[in-house]
Amino acid sequence: MLRLAVALLVCLSVRAADPVPFSHKRHAPLKLDCVYCHATAKTGERASYPKSSVCKTCHVDKATALAKTDRIEPETSVYMLAEFAYFSHAKHTGAKIACQKCHGEVWTMEEVTQVLPMTMKACVSCHRASHAPTACNKCHELGQ
DSSP: OHHHHHHHHHHHHSOOOOSSOOOHHHHGGGOOOHHHHSTTTTTSSSOOOOBHHHHHTTOGGGHHHHTTOSBOOOSSOSOOOOTTBOOOHHHHHHTTOOHHHHHOOGGGOSSOOOOSOOSHHHHHHHHHHTTOOOOGGGTBOTTO
8 A cells, every 4th residue: 555655656746748848949940930839928918828729830740749738838937927026028028128138049949948037136127227117016016
């Protein structure tokens, strides 16, 4: 019985591989705009992950693996903000800030890694350098 419990814990603790491994570097020659896959990157609070139908446009051979999910999402996000902070991709792209400013040259990455730390210091430094507002209520709900 103890062996069964240990085996079950080991199975549950092993990280499942992402359903479809993704390499931005491998897709770089296509010269796709970020919004081709991340449709809400310029219009939403967050940049969405692609729908599997976007991938199936080219990857007909992977249709079976992609059919299991509507969206292609990694197990964990690379960029995570604190719950008390607010960030809008739409506001930043509206201010003509390129994706690379925060995310780096993802087209050179086999696996996306964090380029800009998700800290208040990093955000305030960038806002000051670009003369953007630094009032607390621009990124934080008052009363928190």
